[in-house]
Amino acid sequence: MDGGVMRAIYITGFMAAGKTSIGKELGIVLDLPVIDTDQYIEEKLSWDIPSIFERKGEVYFRDEEQAALLELPNENVIITTGGGIVLRKENRCFMKENGCVISLETSVNTIVNRLQNDLSRPLVTGKTRRELQQLFEQRQPYYHDADLIIDTEGKSIPRVASEIVGWIKTSGVVNTEY
Secondary structure, eight states: OOTTOOBEEEEEESTTSSHHHHHHHHHHHHTOOEEEHHHHHHHHHTSOHHHHHHHHOHHHHHHHHHHHHHHSOOBSOEEEOOTTGGGSHHHHHHHHHHEEEEEEEOOHHHHHHHHTTOTTOTTTTTOOHHHHHHHHHHHHHHHTSSSEEEEOTTOOHHHHHHHHHHHHHHHSSSOOOO
16 A cells, blocks of 8 residues: 555444544544445435335345445545444445444443434334344444444543544554554
8 A cells, every 4th residue: 555545444333323423523633535324325316314214125225335335435535334334244344355444332321312303213213222222232243343443432522533543543454644
């Protein structure tokens, strides 16, 4: 890799773990563009995520999510992903081969609090706390298949971004000049 080229940083984690907020902060700190896979899919299809799920179903959405990964750049970029992108092994392998994967973790309580009254997430609407916890636990092993797992519980967005930058500088996983 050239000195000026950096592999993609993929940010994964459960719904409402802070991927978008931390990705934006990281983009500012590292001076890199940030692309959100959900937003990319919405713009590509001209539908919001709930409409895609309602009209076409989850499998169609997961296919679009996988296509987005392949279409997006994989150098000098931060990509924030939807919470379910890790469900497909091909996606997890692609992200690890083409960049570094950073998984954000927080408690189920924090996630439940953040998701209350959020109607933009079709996999949450009408779910009980127990059902959300089951979904959370079911996905944990996939999130743990990452280069860095970072606990965000009780931490500010700048602090989490700072921890990620520190890891990037010392890990050797990403070739960077920062």
